[in-house]
Amino acid sequence: MYPPRILLGVNIDHVATLRQARGTRYPDPVQAALLAEEAGADGITIHLREDRRHIQERDVRLLAETLNTRMNLEMAVTGEMLTLAEQMRPAHVCLVPEKREELTTEGGLDVAGGLGAVSDACRRLAAAGCEASLFIDPEPAQIEAAVKAGAPVIELHTGAYAEATGEAARREYARLCRAAEQALALGLVVNAGHGLHYHNVEAVAAIPGINELNIGHAIIARALFVGLKEAVAEMKRLIVAGQEAGLVAAIEAHDHEHDH
Ligand SMILES: CC(=O)[C@@H](O)[C@H](O)COP(=O)(O)O
Ligand SMILES: NCC(=O)COP(=O)(O)O
Numbered sequence: 001m002y003p004p005r006i007l008l009g010v011n012i013d014h015v016a017t018l019r020q021a022r023g024t025r026y027p028d029p030v031q032a033a034l035l036a037e038e039a040g041a042d043g044i045t046i047h048l049r050e051d052r053r054h055i056q057e058r059d060v061r062l063l064a065e066t067l068n069t070r071m072n073l074e075m076a077v078t079g080e081m082l083t084l085a086e087q088m089r090p091a092h093v094c095l096v097p098e099k100r101e102e103l104t105t106e107g108g109l110d111v112a113g114g115l116g117a118v119s120d121a122c123r124r125l126a127a128a129g130c131e132a133s134l135f136i137d138p139e140p141a142q143i144e145a146a147v148k149a150g151a152p153v154i155e156l157h158t159g160a161y162a163e164a165t166g167e168a169a170r171r172e173y174a175r176l177c178r179a180a181e182q183a184l185a186l187g188l189v190v191n192a193g194h195g196l197h198y199h200n201v202e203a204v205a206a207i208p209g210i211n212e213l214n215i216g217h218a219i220i221a222r223a224l225f226v227g228l229k230e231a232v233a234e235m236k237r238l239i240v241a242g243q244e245a246g247l248v249a250a251i252e253a254h255d256h257e258h259d260h
Helices: 013-020 029-038 057-066 079-088 112-127 140-149 159-163 166-185 201-205 217-226 228-259
Strands: 007-011 043-047 071-075 092-095 131-136 153-157 189-193 210-215
Touching: 007 189, 007 217, 007 228, 013 029, 013 043, 013 217, 029 043, 029 057, 029 228, 043 057, 057 071, 057 079, 071 079, 079 112, 092 112, 112 131, 112 140, 131 140, 131 189, 140 166, 153 166, 159 166, 166 189, 166 201, 201 210, 201 228, 210 217, 210 228, 217 228
Parallel strands: 007 043, 007 210, 043 071, 071 092, 092 131, 131 153, 153 189, 189 210
Antiparallel strands: none
16 A cells, blocks of 8 residues: 655745845745646645745735645744634644744744643644644654644654755754654654755655655745746655655565565
């Protein structure tokens, strides 16, 4: 029985970064989202930051009314954002840490250190009909805390893996594999994202049990040269190839185990 195809969530934040650079109406993230869906995106991810550096509330409202797939709204664990999610009711909400001075998301959400607030947020999101996901580092304690918080989904922060090279990359990859295995055993749905690109995504797609990959910056950057639809299609092809390689490796390991 083949596992379900890994889903691709396309993060369009940086289409909005280009728009905000001049305060124009173009490029419109809504247009980008619809093109990404035409190219096969299974969902659209947007990060409404407190400082509104890229995605605006207008984008969230219009996307909520126009997407054909589904919205994954990333946001900080604040009253402002939870109230907005309760009003907009996106299918998925991913709770992420946020610091104004950060260039991009740095670490994962400290669920273990903020269990009360995160649990309350998960309760509010569930009551609003939003599936809550927690963006966490691949750490056993954070995974256990995610279960305690009542989140059905986690998104493993792949940033450390994406930034590492050589032996350090191999260590970070092993952390991701162990974290996915632990989370799946605890009944969590396991997504992954941050810093994934055309040269590091296949290995992550090969990790058994990954449900969805959320990828943005690399796709939008590639789109500058090949167009957004082709950039999305290329990423989907790599994810399929990676998942298939992972399946072959698992079958070979199973056969080897039973031959000896
Ligand atoms: C949580 C995460 O890793 C990204 O989805 C997030 O959107 C990064 O923030 P920027 O898009 O502002 O870089
Ligand atoms: N949660 C990860 C995401 O949505 C996209 O992150 P990136 O690919 O822009 O680094």
